[in-house]
Amino acid sequence: MKGTISDEIEVNVPASVAWELYGTLHLSRFIVQELPTLLNKVDVIEGDGSTGTVLKITFPEGTPGIPYFKERFNIVDDEKRYKQSQVIEGGYVDLGYTFYGIRFEVNEKDENSCITKFTVNYEVEDVRLASHAFTMFEPLQTVIRSAKTYLTNKTHI
Numbered sequence: 001m002k003g004t005i006s007d008e009i010e011v012n013v014p015a016s017v018a019w020e021l022y023g024t025l026h027l028s029r030f031i032v033q034e035l036p037t038l039l040n041k042v043d044v045i046e047g048d049g050s051t052g053t054v055l056k057i058t059f060p061e062g063t064p065g066i067p068y069f070k071e072r073f074n075i076v077d078d079e080k081r082y083k084q085s086q087v088i089e090g091g092y093v094d095l096g097y098t099f100y101g102i103r104f105e106v107n108e109k110d111e112n113s114c115i116t117k118f119t120v121n122y123e124v125e126d127v128r129l130a131s132h133a134f135t136m137f138e139p140l141q142t143v144i145r146s147a148k149t150y151l152t153n154k155t156h157i
Contacts, residue, residue, distance in 0.1 A: 001123070001124055001125070001127045001130050002121070002122070002123050003121070003122050003123075003124075003130055003133060004119060004120065004121050004122075005119070005120045005133065005134060005137050006117060006118060006119035006120065007117070007118060007137070007140070007141055007144065008115050008116065008117035008118075008144075009115070009116055009117075009144050009145060009148055010109065010113060010114070010115055011113065011114055011115070011116055011147075011148045011151055011152065012112065012113045012152055013112070013113065013114065013151045013152060013154075014108075014111060014112060014113075014114065015081060015106050015107065015108035015109075015114035017151060017154075018106045018114050018116055018147075018151055019078070019081045019106045021147055021150070021151060022081075022083065022104045022105075022106050022116065022147070023049075023076060023078055023081060023083060023106070024049045025044065025048075025049040025053075027104070027143075027147070028042040028055060028057070029042070030146075030147065030150065031143060034146055034150065035142060035143065035146055036060065037060060038059075038060075038139050038142065038143070039057060039058070039059060039060070040058045040059055040060040040061065041057075041058040042055055042056070042057050042058070043055065043056040043058075045070065047073070049073070049076065050073070050076050051073055051074065051075055051076045052072070052073065053072070053073040053076075054070060054071070054072045054073075054088070055070065055071050055073075056068060056069075056070050057069055057070070057071060057091075065135070066090060066091045066092075066094060066095070067090070068090045068091070069087050069089065069090035069091025069092065069093070069094075070087070070088050070089040070090055070091075071085045071086060071087050071088065071102070072085060072086055072088050073085050074086055074101075080105075081105060081106040081107070081108075082103060082104065082105035082106070083103065083104045083105075084101060084102075084103045085101060085102050085103075086099070086100065086101045086102075087100040087101070092122065092132065092133070095129060095132055096124060096125070096126055096129050097122055097123065097124045097129065097132075097133075098123045098124060098125060099121065099122060099123035100120070100121075100122045100123075100133070101120070101121045101122070102118060102119070102120050102136075102140070103117075103118065103119040103120075103121070104116070104117070104118050105117050105118075105119075116144050116147065116148070117144075118140045118143075118144060120133060120136055120137070120140070
């Protein structure tokens with residue numbers, strides 16, 4: 001079974017400003033610092049935030065389910081402002097997913113605003129496991145909402 005879930009939000013900053021957060025390792029650091037109930041730690045296993053980078057993402061102690069996962073940035077396109085990653089170890093792979101990928105993108109609306117969007121694509125053979133894909137939906141919504149507040153406040157200081 002294949003599936004997709006996504007959400008988007010308008011942010012009143014230029015797309016280039018939002019991409020400085022979403023298109024780099026700053027996003028992981030932001031989540032750990034500003035949303036410590038979502039992530040405990042992010043270790044860069046290899047890379048510098050560009051295509052091919054591998055991160056180990058560790059959840060806070062006591063988080064039900066999976067303790068960590070590793071993700072690889074399959075595509076980081078600074079020109080089109082999107083980043084596609086895939087879970088390669090732990091997490092949903094350990095739960096039985098054959099594919100679990102997250103895409104963040106920043107689309108220019110006008111010179112002073114943009115739309116930030118996340119999309120989760122997944123593939124699982126046991127349809128009973130498909131509902132687990134939705135457990136990331138709320139945390140990812142929290143990330144884009146918190147990033148919106150952070151970016152808006154940062155540019156208006």
